[in-house]
Amino acid sequence: MKQISLALGTVAVIAFLQSCKMKSAESAVKGDAAEKAYVAPGKYDEYYNFVSGGFSGQVSVYGLPSGRLLKVIPVFSVFPENGYGYSEETKPMLNTTNGEVPWDDQHHLDLSQTNGEQDGRWLFANANNTPRVARIDLTTFKTMEIIQIPNSAGNHSSPFITENTEYVVAGTRFSVPMGEEDVAISSFKKNFHSTASFISVDKTSGHMNIAFQIVLPGMNLDLSHAGKGPSHDWFFFSSYNTEQAYTLLEVNASQKDKDYIIAVNWKKAEEYAKAGKGKKIPAEYAHNTFDESKQTATSVIEKEVLLLDPKDCPGMVYMIPCPKSPHGCDIDPTGEYIVGSGKLAALIPVFSYTKITNAIQNKQFEGDFYGIPIIKYEAALHGEVQKPGLGPLHTEFDGKGNAYTSMFLSSEVVKWSIKDLKVLDRVPTYYSVGHLMIPGGDTKKPWGKYLVAYNKITKDRFLPTGPELAQSAQLYDISGDKMQLILDYPTIGEPHYAQAIPASMLKDKQVKYFDISKNQNEFVSMGEKKTNVVRQGNRVDVYMTAIRSHLTPDNIEGVYVGDEVYFHVTNLEQDWDIPHGFAIKNSTAADLLIMPGETLTMKFTPQKKGIYPFYCTDFCSALHQEMSGYLRVSLKGSSVPLKFSTGVIADATENK
């Protein structure tokens, strides 16, 4: 009997170990991680997480804590999936002074704020390559506006905003000559400038305009953040390459022990601009807006911009020495502490806003940089976090007095106390973390429950997929004293910065369909009776409607090779989640994905005679497969008359 009990006991223990999957000592993931990241089927996530797409040019939206991908928002790259950049209505969104640019490198995001707290109205996104800033509406998750930045290159320290979304900034990572001057590259010191552009945002409409550009000496502006609370009037930019190298920057821009944090008093700049201290110069840049009532984008080329030179504007700009090639420039929730992450330094300097203002008042300067006063390092410094790890890049805050810094070289997140600069905890990331993000972690009111690390190197974290791997993100629970890794998930493109906002602030104000009675698209078909096909010269306008499950008209004849055919498709549905698609054989445009109540246009130029089927590409109903039609294209000069119909069956004798 004893033996049997013993045997049973052993079996039970084994069964217990097996089914509860107890972790071995080397595993970094604790037993309750799955539970913390699990969102049951049919349940919602706690946060919307907006993630920059890097070289994808788009913004992706994830749910937290599940890591579920909810949506990809097309912003700076064409998006064949829904026709963004291909449909006639959206083509102007990607227009620039160099014509349509189909791609960009989307780095950073900032959610609009009121009084330093997230207000859930807009999301701003930057384009690094062809300098632009976009505004995304958070009721439709659509890009509503894109403004190009003149006198700029490498729009990296962007699109960070001031405390009440008064301004969005755009700063140059690559210094360039003003305008389109043709100069020797070696004349960098003389001819190249960095600029900090301040784009005003209309309080109600969100409409953007470049208010002024501050012209700075040639150097690389890297990242930025606005002050808040006491430091409300200020904007802080990190810089590198104050060596002013123009070749082999890897070596030549890493010579000095310290570069600078540039403190810009934007309130003063605003006053100087109003007082006429600026200079208006000619500068062309595209300003693209999407009108939701017409569902149509327009692109306007603006002609001039206002420049402010620090020489003419005393007290507007100061330089604060910061070790060494600083990257992140992050302001704590109180607005008192400015964290510069010297990516080549083995420490994290933290500056004090109070000390900076005192130093300015008491003129504690150590010279100037092209006429801009340099504040003494010690006079501005609150203190240094010693030995935090290697390669500090970015810092976010939890609102409880703690800061979290990503360490690129040592692949870890380090938690430290702002007050006494002591390291409190560290967790590994997999691998080489770049940005990190705490929901609201760059505002006055961080939500502070989760932290996401966006890693640059993935290696062995997921099933391998050939040479190219999805970038990995890692979710940590930071509600306790110790950070806990709870989820790994792949992301789209290369995420740089991200933002997250409680779901409750957005989910109930989502637009579900567009009211068709308010559709003011020039080419709308207000009901099937209004469908039509109109020829003017070699332009043919097809006014088409889509509803489950037919397109009207669905038989079109009398179109000739070389005609420019415009399919204006109106989705007559008035119900949530019933888009219709439109595609026609051999079209060189992409699909149209038309939301209920919306009109979109595809331009089609048939090259050869023949029969071209078209159909709905979004499985809309049980009769979706039937939702199709034919376009007949005849040779130019043929006598086939223009004819269109739906549901008309020819007389059986007609084709005998």
Next chain:
Amino acid sequence: MNQKFQLAATVIVCLFIYSCGSSPQTPSSTSSSVDSSMIKPEANAGAADSKGTGKFTDVKLTHPLDKKMIAAGISTYDIKCGACHRLTNEKLVGPGWKEVTDRRTPEWIMNFITNTDEMIDKDAAAQAMLEKCMVRMPNQHLKDEEAREVLEFMRQNDGKN
């Protein structure tokens, strides 16, 4: 020994369940948008005098027909209904509207227009139509007064006064 064996087994099983901490099952909540194929039509819901399901329980008809309402009804029909419903007996995507005011009560019609999904899920007559048409009628989000105007237009189409 047999008894002890059972006891031991029970204890072990209990321990096992307990220590794995399976959380108590919450009863699965019944969702409002249930798959229509899972619901048996109620026996008498298809009756000709049925008012359907929705907010309209007593629609007062007026005589003679209201011309203003008819005009508004036609313009709504043109944009939101005409793509699928003919004014004759002919079925296009949905049934033709001829004699619809004889087949259905005014309440049923207005409930079906404004409370489409619940009606298709629960109402026997609406379900029978779905089996014929094979397309769920879209909720075109007509306001209450627009639904009433469309009803007035249907009455005119049926030669009522």
